[in-house]
Amino acid sequence: MVMESNKLLEVTGLTMDFGGLRAIDQVDFSISAGEIVALIGPNGAGKTTVFNCITGIYEPTAGDVVIHAPGLAPRRINGMRANRITSLGMARTFQNIRLFPAMTVLENIMIGRHCRTSTTILDAILRTRKSVRERHETIEESYRLLAKVGLAEVANEFSANLAYGAQRRLEIARALATAPFLLLLDEPAAGMNPQETRELDELIVRIRADEQVAILLIEHDMKLVMNISDRIYVMEYGKGIAQGTPREIKENPRVIEAYLGEEVHA
Amino acid sequence: MDSEYFFELLCGGLVKGSIYALIALGYTMVYGIIQLINFAHGEIYMIGAFVAFIVSGVLTLTGYGGPTVLLLAAVIAIIYAAAYGYTLEKIAYRPLRAAPRLSPLISAIGASIFLTNYVQLAQTPDFLPFPELITDFDFMEPFSRYVSSVDLVILVVTTLTMIALTVLIKYTRVGKAMRATQQDAVMARLVGINVDRVISATFIIGSALAAIAGVLIASRTGQINSAIGFMAGIKAFTAAVLGGIGNIPGAVLGGLVLGIAETLGAGYISSAYEDVFAFGLLVLILVLRPAGLLGKAVKQKV
Amino acid sequence: MTHFKRSLVIGLWFMFLALPLMVVRVNTLNHEIEWRWANMLWLGFCAFALAWFWRASTERRAARQALGVAAGRPLLAKLSWAQRLSDDPALSRRLLLIVAAAALIFPWVVSTSQNFYHVNIMVSALIFVVLGLGLNITVGLAGLLDLGYIAFFAVGAYTYALLARNFDLGFWTCLPLGGIMAMFFGIVLGFPILRLRGDYLAIVTLGFGSITKIVLENSEELFGGAAGIAGIPRPDLFGLVLDGREKSLYSYYIVLALVALTIFVTNRLKNSRIGWAWMALREDEIACVAMGVDMARTKLSAYALGAFWAGLVGVIFAAHNNFINPDSFTFMDSAMILSMVVLGGMGSILGVIIAALALKLLPEYLRAVAEYRMLVFGAVMVLMMIFRPQGLISNLRRKYERAPADESDGHGK
Ligand SMILES: Nc1ncnc2c1ncn2[C@@H]1O[C@H](COP(=O)(O)OP(=O)(O)OP(=O)(O)O)[C@@H](O)[C@H]1O
Ligand SMILES: [Mg+2]
Numbered sequence: 009m010v011m012e013s014n015k016l017l018e019v020t021g022l023t024m025d026f027g028g029l030r031a032i033d034q035v036d037f038s039i040s041a042g043e044i045v046a047l048i049g050p051n052g053a054g055k056t057t058v059f060n061c062i063t064g065i066y067e068p069t070a071g072d073v074v075i076h077a078p079g080l081a082p083r084r085i086n087g088m089r090a091n092r093i094t095s096l097g098m099a100r101t102f103q104n105i106r107l108f109p110a111m112t113v114l115e116n117i118m119i120g121r122h123c124r125t126s127t128t129i130l131d132a133i134l135r136t137r138k139s140v141r142e143r144h145e146t147i148e149e150s151y152r153l154l155a156k157v158g159l160a161e162v163a164n165e166f167s168a169n170l171a172y173g174a175q176r177r178l179e180i181a182r183a184l185a186t187a188p189f190l191l192l193l194d195e196p197a198a199g200m201n202p203q204e205t206r207e208l209d210e211l212i213v214r215i216r217a218d219e220q221v222a223i224l225l226i227e228h229d230m231k232l233v234m235n236i237s238d239r240i241y242v243m244e245y246g247k248g249i250a251q252g253t254p255r256e257i258k259e260n261p262r263v264i265e266a267y268l269g270e271e272v273h274a
Numbered sequence: 275m276d277s278e279y280f281f282e283l284l285c286g287g288l289v290k291g292s293i294y295a296l297i298a299l300g301y302t303m304v305y306g307i308i309q310l311i312n313f314a315h316g317e318i319y320m321i322g323a324f325v326a327f328i329v330s331g332v333l334t335l336t337g338y339g340g341p342t343v344l345l346l347a348a349v350i351a352i353i354y355a356a357a358y359g360y361t362l363e364k365i366a367y368r369p370l371r372a373a374p375r376l377s378p379l380i381s382a383i384g385a386s387i388f389l390t391n392y393v394q395l396a397q398t399p400d401f402l403p404f405p406e407l408i409t410d411f412d413f414m415e416p417f418s419r420y421v422s423s424v425d426l427v428i429l430v431v432t433t434l435t436m437i438a439l440t441v442l443i444k445y446t447r448v449g450k451a452m453r454a455t456q457q458d459a460v461m462a463r464l465v466g467i468n469v470d471r472v473i474s475a476t477f478i479i480g481s482a483l484a485a486i487a488g489v490l491i492a493s494r495t496g497q498i499n500s501a502i503g504f505m506a507g508i509k510a511f512t513a514a515v516l517g518g519i520g521n522i523p524g525a526v527l528g529g530l531v532l533g534i535a536e537t538l539g540a541g542y543i544s545s546a547y548e549d550v551f552a553f554g555l556l557v558l559i560l561v562l563r564p565a566g567l568l569g570k571a572v573k574q575k576v
Numbered sequence: 577m578t579h580f581k582r583s584l585v586i587g588l589w590f591m592f593l594a595l596p597l598m599v600v601r602v603n604t605l606n607h608e609i610e611w612r613w614a615n616m617l618w619l620g621f622c623a624f625a626l627a628w629f630w631r632a633s634t635e636r637r638a639a640r641q642a643l644g645v646a647a648g649r650p651l652l653a654k655l656s657w658a659q660r661l662s663d664d665p666a667l668s669r670r671l672l673l674i675v676a677a678a679a680l681i682f683p684w685v686v687s688t689s690q691n692f693y694h695v696n697i698m699v700s701a702l703i704f705v706v707l708g709l710g711l712n713i714t715v716g717l718a719g720l721l722d723l724g725y726i727a728f729f730a731v732g733a734y735t736y737a738l739l740a741r742n743f744d745l746g747f748w749t750c751l752p753l754g755g756i757m758a759m760f761f762g763i764v765l766g767f768p769i770l771r772l773r774g775d776y777l778a779i780v781t782l783g784f785g786s787i788t789k790i791v792l793e794n795s796e797e798l799f800g801g802a803a804g805i806a807g808i809p810r811p812d813l814f815g816l817v818l819d820g821r822e823k824s825l826y827s828y829y830i831v832l833a834l835v836a837l838t839i840f841v842t843n844r845l846k847n848s849r850i851g852w853a854w855m856a857l858r859e860d861e862i863a864c865v866a867m868g869v870d871m872a873r874t875k876l877s878a879y880a881l882g883a884f885w886a887g888l889v890g891v892i893f894a895a896h897n898n899f900i901n902p903d904s905f906t907f908m909d910s911a912m913i914l915s916m917v918v919l920g921g922m923g924s925i926l927g928v929i930i931a932a933l934a935l936k937l938l939p940e941y942l943r944a945v946a947e948y949r950m951l952v953f954g955a956v957m958v959l960m961m962i963f964r965p966q967g968l969i970s971n972l973r974r975k976y977e978r979a980p981a982d983e984s985d986g987h988g989k
Contacts, residue, residue: 026573056576063866065576094868102576102866108859110966111852112973119856123868125849129877132848133841139848146849147976164975186868311775324597331602335609350596357593369962376721377961379775380918383723384957387911391951396598396615403604504907508786511779546794553783560776561768576862 014040015076016190016222017062017098022071024054024061031057033246034071039190041078044216044223046233048257049243050266055226056103058243059192063100064090078189095123099183100192103226105175109168113159113178116167117150120185153181156218157211173204177211184219191221197229209235234258242266283541284534285420289494291533292432296487297510298517298525299439300359300480306456306520307476309375310367313382315484316507317389318359320500322485323404323492324393326351330405344407344489352485358389359481360474368470386507394500401499404492428490435486436526439479443522448475456520505549509536512556518569527567579631587624594619658926658969676836683828692821695828699896701936702831703889708916708932709838709925710885715914716923717851718878719858720770721778723910724785728758728883730792730905732890737805737900738798747811751891758887759880766879770872785910792902804901811895827896834892835929838885842925845881847974854878855923908950915953918960921967931968 017039024032032054039045047055061068067087076082077097085093099120108116125146131139154160157177162170167178176196183191196212197205209232216223227233233240234254242250242257244266250257257263297319304312330347333339366385370378410423421429443449454462455472463469491506492498513532517524532552539551565571594616601610661668686694707729714722732754739745739753769780792799799805810823811830818826845851853874856864865871894900916935920927935953939946960967 027570060576065862065866066573089870090862090865091868091870094866099868100866102863104576106860106863106866108856108863110859111855112975114976115852115855115974118852118976119864119867119869122849122853127849129845129850129881132850133844135844142849147978151978164973166973182867311779321597328596328600328602331604332600332609335602335607354593354596361589361593366958366962373961373965376719376774376778377965379721379778380914381958381961383911383914384954384959384961386954387908387950388954388958391948391954393597395948395951397601402602508779508782515776515779544794547790550787550790553787556783557769557780560772560780564772564776574862 014042016041017076017224018072018074019058019062020072020074022058022061022073023069024057024066025069031246032061032068032243035243035246035248037241037248037251039222039224041189041222042216042220043238044212044225044236046225046227046237046240047243048227048230048233048240049249053243054246055243056194059100059194059226062093063098063192064088064093075190091123094186094188097187097189098192099186099188099190101176101179101183101194101196103194103198105172105179107167107175107178107182109166111167112164113167113170114147114150114154114163116178117153117182117185118146120182121146121149124187150185153184156184156215157181158207172199173201173208176200177208180211180215184215184221188221191215191219191223193223193225193227195226195228197227197232205229205232208232212236279541280538282420283537285425287534287537288530289421289425289428289533290537291513291530292429293487293491293494293529294506294510294513294533295526295529296432296435296483296490297506298513298529299436299522300484301511301514302517302519302522302525303452303476303480305514306522307452307459307473308367308371308378310378311382311511312367312477312480313379313507314362314366314386314389315480316503316505316510317386317393318355318362318481318503319484319488319506319510320498320503321358321389321393322351322355322481322488323498323502324397324488324500325354325485326489326492327402327404327498330407334405341407343405347407348486348489351489352482355481355485355488356478359477359484362389363474363477368473386504390500390503397500399500401497404496404498406493406496408493424494428494431486431490435483439483439522442479448472452476508556509552512552512559515556515564515566516559518566521566521568524566524568531567579628579635583624583628583631586627587620590623591616591620658924659972662972663975679832683825687821687824690821692824695821695824696896697937697940699824699827699831700893701933701940702828702835703893703896704913704916704936705835705929705932706831706838706885706889707913708920708928709835709842710882710889711913712882712917712920712923712925712928713842713845713854713885714878714882716917716921716928717846717858718854718875719774719922720875720879721774721781721914722879722882723778723782723907723914724788725781725882725886725913726905726907726910727785727788728762728886729890729893729909730788730902731758731761731883732887733894733900733904734792734799734805734890735887736891736894737800737808740809741805741807747809747891747895751888754891755884755888758890759884762880762883763876766876770875770879782907782910785905785907789902789905792905800901802902804899804903806899808894808898808900810898811892827892831889831892831896834889839925839929846923846925850874850877858922911957912950912953915957917967918957919968921969924967924969924972927967927969 015038019038020036022032022035023030035058047058049055057066060066062073064085072084073086074082074084075096075098083096108119125142127139127142151160151163154163157180159174159178159181162174167175170178180193180196197208200208212223213236215221225237237254240252240254240257241248242263249266250260250263252260297315300315301312304310326347329350330343333343333346362385366381367378370381408424408427443452451462451467451472452475454467455469459469509532513528514525515528516532517526517528532555535555536548536551540548559566598615598619599612601612603610661671682698683695711722711725714720714725735754735757736747736750739750765784769777772780793802795801811826813826853864853869856869857871857874861871912935916932917928919935920929920931939949945952
């Protein structure tokens with residue numbers, strides 16, 4: 009069991025309605041420091057909606073989302089604006105890639121630094137010493153992250169011109185640029201070929217070590233999930249139906265039933 | 275005395291509102307299907323009025339008269355408005371289906387400016403006297419203080435049109451296809467609906483309604499001008515938003531509410547600020563309740 | 577159907593469309609009907625020719641692309657001259673110097689003591705350059721479609737006119753006040769509406785613009801009503817008495833300096849944390865917010881800053897013309913400024929300047945263009961969106977240097 013003080017995110021009774029549709033129903037989960045946790049479930053189970061609820065894109069109908077940012081008191085973040093949540097230290101990627109297509113790869117990442125810098129309009133116009141320093145740091149940090157995800161060569165390309173797999177990695181780097189303590193990845197391997205998926209596998213593990221982030225991951229690629237997760241939560245029709253280690257999940261009859269016909273064993 | 279004045283205003287507002295509603299239907303139908311504010315819709319209405327003016331002018335000057343002229347003018351106006359609406363969609367909007375959201379809107383604004391100036395150059399920038407095609411009915415004499423004969427025609431025609439539209443949308447193939455496309459264009463395409471054709475049909479129907487509104491309002495105000503589409507368009511858009519854009523009964527309700535609010539504001543406060551009431555209402559509704567009176571708030575899928 | 581037949585159908589269709597509006601003109605005064613059949617034939621022919629040409633050229637392009645792909649050659653994106661300019665700071669600096677020198681000498685070349693018509697025209701063109709650059713911040717960089725931008729111009733102009741008339745304040749005192757006043761309006765109006773979706777925002781700003789004009793027209797005692805305000809003092813120069821030409825030259829240099837300032841400030845902002853956030857917001861609002869950008873603050877800053885420039889240049893406009901009335905602040909003016917931004921290229925400083933000068937100067941010197949001006953603006957907006965949504969000068973790739981010693985910015989224009 010993980011120590012209470014190590015918890016980074018605790019979600020209890022999370023519920024989200026869209027009109028008459030209950031997309032998530034009383035979901036509980038938590039993540040502790042240093043963990044890689046996967047959230048799996050069939051299409052339409054409500055996984056992405058969970059992400060949207062805890063990152064402030066939607067305001068949950070009910071439940072509590074509490075984050076324990078390192079060094080800060082625990083905070084309930086239901087209904088908080090998305091940008092506040094990101095600056096508290098929780099960053100995400102999107103299932104349907106949402107880069108800034110007409111900006112270069114480097115600029116995409118630099119946006120991630122926005123909430124960690126404070127150059128004002130006046131600073132920028134007068135080009136104060138602070139703005140020059142911050143600009144410099146932003147560029148350096150962005151290049152560092154680009155190198156980490158293997159995109160340094162294409163730093164000055166428009167992000168729209170990147171291949172699919174590269175765009176996914178760019179999204180990860182952009183999220184990392186916000187200096188999170190918890191990184192949320194929504195189907196990072198979707199659309200990648202096996203080779204790219206294998207590299208992604210290593211990348212995620214490496215990111216956890218180097219950047220000291222915990223990772224919450226939605227993924228359909230079971231091999232990837234089983235390989236890298238410490239714990240797995242399973243959802244179906246908006247409800248949490250199982251949780252446990254990869255081994256436990258693989259043998260859980262309810263999970264096998266939910267995935268009827270799909271490959272759970274890896 | 276006071277309540278009589280109020281009643282007078284109320285009737286005027288109702289008539290005006292029913293016209294707004296007719297134009298608003300075109301906005302709402304198009305928005306429901308392709309999420310575009312068809313900024314040039316007001317110009318289609320203006321073109322309808324102009325064509326009616328030209329047809330009736332030609333017929334009157336060649337010696338015809340009476341209700342046949344009105345009918346013929348209205349029919350030709352409807353045909354032409356529909357043709358312009360159809361062409362507008364093909365040229366200015368269809369190539370931009372996949373473009374970022376603001377691109378078709380800018381294109382629509384451009385089309386609106388283009389059409390206004392096209393009519394101004396092809397015809398005249400001046401105000402033209404619209405012929406009195408609707409003659410006074412004798413039986414309306416006692417009520418003429420509140421509702422003129424023209425007003426009566428307007429109320430009857432708009433009511434009939436709206437009933438026809440409801441039937442069309444509820445029970446015909448086109449109508450069903452339109453509703454399906456409105457709910458989920460991708461799904462509609464998958465089940466074999468020709469979405470392009472549905473969109474064209476929407477533009478044609480919306481433009482026809484606008485043309486009817488154009489003929490009616492021109493008969494009421496007795497004059498037309500190439501610039502009338504702008505204001506009418508904005509007002510009708512306000513009506514559509516007021517009712518909840520994309521929502522057909524909402525457009526009718528919004529039109530009536532706007533017409534009445536505007537007339538009351540003009541009657542009790544100041545007629546110079548009539549348009550300000552409409553704009554003020556638009557701003558208020560968008561800020562306070564963007565989903566409109568009858569609309570449902572939907573969350574964007576992420 | 578062959579191309580020919582299809583094009584023929586299109587030609588006939590347009591002839592049909594043209595029939596009532598372009599052919600018949602009813603003169604209600606002397607009861608005559610004018611038939612202009614030639615118009616219909618012309619339109620039909622032009623539509624046919626265009627359609628035919630268009631189909632042929634798209635087919636040829638498709639064939640060439642297929643060929644290129646088959647030969648295994650990637651379609652190399654041609655480097656535009658603007659991109660090359662942007663990549664080479666030395667070259668762009670040299671060009672900038674030349675343009676600046678030309679702008680400084682310009683009024684002395686084209687004006688005599690009797691005739692300074694061209695200078696006055698240039699002043700009004702440069703006023704629109706500043707307006708275009710200001711709106712470029714709001715629309716081009718931050719992607720907030722503002723259809724009532726001209727209202728902020730009006731705020732600046734009326735601020736000066738009223739302060740000068742009622743309190744005898746001078747031009748130089750009023751210049752910043754006009755900008756600040758417009759910015760204030762921008763913030764007050766902007767605050768409640770910035771949460772709105774893009775297209776709704778456009779309509780609401782259109783509403784604000786129209787309300788402003790109606791209010792100006794209808795309050796006689798405060799704003800002079802439809803007649804406007806006359807006798808607005810020209811800019812003062814240490815109390816010197818200037819003759820007509822000198823006044824124009826003075827206005828010219830003031831607005832030129834403002835153009836330079838606008839370019840300088842916009843360029844710096846564009847290459848800063850603020851500008852990146854604006855552009856990201858334009859590209860994808862949700863992703864931008866999820867990356868920690870405060871949407872309300874970022875939008876408001878773009879909106880207010882755009883308003884600020886309009887207010888500043890509004891003061892100059894009032895001073896240069898001596899006279900203002902609500903007719904200078906119509907929706908068509910907002911639309912014209914918008915088409916400058918659209919034509920020039922969203923966010924491109926150089927593009928917007930070129931577009932503003934072209935759209936303002938061409939109608940002045942070509943009478944034929946003047947008549948069809950708004951028609952052309954409308955068509956330009958539609959065609960640009962379809963064929964070149966990125967504008968004349970497309971989005972340039974900005975590069976960022978890493979070396980600590982080198983503090984050069986992305987030198988993007
Ligand atoms: N904004 C929304 N409005 C209405 N319904 C929504 C919205 N977002 C999601 N839903 C519905 O909620 C349910 C859960 O969707 P969600 O995207 O969370 O599933 P998911 O588990 O991420 O599936 P997938 O594996 O396909 O990504 C679906 O039925 C979806 O249609
Ligand atoms: Mg999902």
